[in-house]
Amino acid sequence: MNCEAKKDWKNVEDHLNENNLELKVKFRIESPMFLGGAKMGKPELREASIKGALRFWLRAVAHVSLVGNLDKVRAIETSIFGSAEDKKSLKSPIILKIVRRENEEKKVETIQDKKYFGYGIDKKRSGFSTSETFEVVFREQPRKRNIDSDKTLRFLNNKEKLLFLDALRAFSYFGGIGARSRKGFGSVTIQSISVNKNTIYTEPESVEEAIKDIKDFISQLQLFSVNQKSKHLPRYTAFSSSSRIEIVQLNNKKNTDLHKELEKEMIQFRKKHKVNRHVFGLPHIDSPLSGEDRRASPLFISNHSVKKEYYAVLSMLPAYFLPEVKEKFEPINHYMNCFIKSSDYKVTKVFPCNRKEERHE
Numbered sequence: 001m002n003c004e005a006k007k008d009w010k011n012v013e014d015h016l017n018e019n020n021l022e023l024k025v026k027f028r029i030e031s032p033m034f035l036g037g038a039k040m041g042k043p044e045l046r047e048a049s050i051k052g053a054l055r056f057w058l059r060a061v062a063h064v065s066l067v068g069n070l071d072k073v074r075a076i077e078t079s080i081f082g083s084a085e086d087k088k089s090l091k092s093p094i095i096l097k098i099v100r101r102e103n104e105e106k107k108v109e110t111i112q113d114k115k116y117f118g119y120g121i122d123k124k125r126s127g128f129s130t131s132e133t134f135e136v137v138f139r140e141q142p143r144k145r146n147i148d149s150d151k152t153l154r155f156l157n158n159k160e161k162l163l164f165l166d167a168l169r170a171f172s173y174f175g176g177i178g179a180r181s182r183k184g185f186g187s188v189t190i191q192s193i194s195v196n197k198n199t200i201y202t203e204p205e206s207v208e209e210a211i212k213d214i215k216d217f218i219s220q221l222q223l224f225s226v227n228q229k230s231k232h233l234p235r236y237t238a239f240s241s242s243s244r245i246e247i248v249q250l251n252n253k254k255n256t257d258l259h260k261e262l263e264k265e266m267i268q269f270r271k272k273h274k275v276n277r278h279v280f281g282l283p284h285i286d287s288p289l290s291g292e293d294r295r296a297s298p299l300f301i302s303n304h305s306v307k308k309e310y311y312a313v314l315s316m317l318p319a320y321f322l323p324e325v326k327e328k329f330e331p332i333n334h335y336m337n338c339f340i341k342s343s344d345y346k347v348t349k350v351f352p353c354n355r356k357e358e359r360h361e
Contacts, residue, residue, distance in 0.1 A: 002172045007202045009169070009213065013194050016161040016246050024099070025168070025190040031259060031303040034121055034179040039112045043127050047096050055081050056237075057175055058167035060317065063238030064221050065163070070235065080160050093143045093156055094164065100135040117183040117263045117301075128179070132189065138164075166217075173214050174245075174315045184259050184301035184312065190210060198360065207306045211247055211348055218245060218351045227344040229293040234319045237298065244316040245350040248339045249309075259303050261344075269335045278292040279329050299332050313350075314339075 011074030015021070037044025058080065061071055077083075115123075140157050156164070168190070178186035193201035204210040223241050234240050250258050270280070281297035290360040302317040314336055318329045339345040 007200060009165075009216075011202065012165065012193055012201050013162065015200055016158065018195075019155050020140055020142070021161070022068065022137060022195065024135055024137050024194045026135045026193075027172075027188045028191050029128050029130055029132045029134075030187040030189055030305060031130055031176070031185050033177065033188075034125060035186075041126065045098060045101060045128065047098055047136075050098075050136060050301055051081065051096055053171050053175055053177050054164075054167050058163060058172040059236065060238045061166040061170055061221065062163055064223060066247065068234055068238075068240075074219050076160065076163060076201065080156065080164055089142055093141055093154070095137075095139045097139070098134060099137050101132075113257075114260060116261055117259070118180055118185065118268055119183075121179050134350060152154075155262050166221075169217055173217065174300050174313055177303055182183060182297050182300050184262065184303050187303040196243050204306060207249070207311055209307045210304065210306050210311070211350075214245075214247065215350055223351060235316075237296070237317050237319045238273070239317060240319075242318050243351055244333065244336065246314050246336060247311050247341070247348040247350060248314060249311045249346040249348075251344055251346050258312055259301075262301060262312060262314075264334065265338050269338060273334065279331055298329065299335075 012023075021172060033043075033045075035043050035045055035049055042187045055077060057079055062073045066076065078090055079121070080092065080094065082090050105215055125289050140156060172188055172190045175181065176184070176186035176188060181187070189203060190201070191203050192199055204213055218239075221239055223243060248258070248262070250256055250261065278295075279297075280299065281295055298316055300313075301315065302313045304311055304313065304317070316329065316332050316336065318332075340347045
């Protein structure tokens with residue numbers, strides 16, 4: 001009888017109690033990834049890019065458990081990833097190193113038929129192609145509690161380890177790295193996680209299992225907890241009770257580029273609806289607010305696959321945008337509704353599950 005532990009996220013959490021923890025994570029690139037390097041024109045996958053993405057998603061998930069307290073969010077980010085803001089800089093207890101890249105450089109041709117989502121990316125630019133993989137080692141290295149006095153070595157506590165794991169999962173589910181990552185480029189999936197050469201996690205074997213993983217993750221964040229029932233938006237991009245997350249698949253369209261279909265729907269929607277288009281990001285040529293500072297879109301598109309079955313995670317994470325458009329994010333809701341109303345798509349609601357859709361003619 002096989003008594004081997006199930007290689008799921010619960011199994012990963014069970015291994016977090018170990019000190020000097022070392023996780024080897026294998027990622028698969030799900031959509032063309034464009035990252036600049038030291039040499040002009042040559043793509044380079046760097047540790048700093050991955051660490052920067054993990055910091056972003058750590059702040060996004062920490063907003064929920066820390067009830068939006070910015071000081072506490074900064075403190076937990078510093079505790080996990082370090083800080084160099086002042087003279088008492090603190091080194092991160094997590095050492096991150098890319099240990100293996102497969103097919104480090106390939107020419108990416110598919111950008112030519114996604115000129116809208118890929119706006120600003122040169123069609124001749126080289127990048128990392130879909131299905132390439134890379135491995136990253138995250139090694140815990142204890143640090144001093146205080147560089148001036150207390151010489152006691154400090155490991156990450158359990159809460160910090162769980163938040164780090166949440167950031168890793170969020171990065172894989174909802175994000176990406178590189179140019180135009182919010183528009184679906186540079187998406188990644190975690191294929192496996194191992195500790196001391198023992199595999200403790202393997203990716204789901206079906207789209208249904210993958211969707212369940214995402215639902216379970218959002219459920220554990222408790223976005224509708226008592227402390228999150230607030231009319232105020234987060235001060236920065238983060239998960240909150242105002243978030244909307246859905247998973248989109250194509251119905252009966254084999255060998256069709258789902259990412260391309262999402263782009264077509266966006267082009268058609270923005271041609272038809274010209275009101276408040278600036279909520280998709282600034283600067284925007286037609287927006288009266290185009291002179292304001294840059295604002296990233298609160299809509300994230302992340303592409304994924306399981307055994308050549310494709311799905312995309314669409315996440316709207318609204319935050320304080322500009323005083324004039326503080327809560328006017330309905331155009332993004334209407335874009336996401338396009339997929340629900342069309343028979344060409346299958347939509348799974350992740351959060352909130354009971355949202356009522358409105359017609360927008």
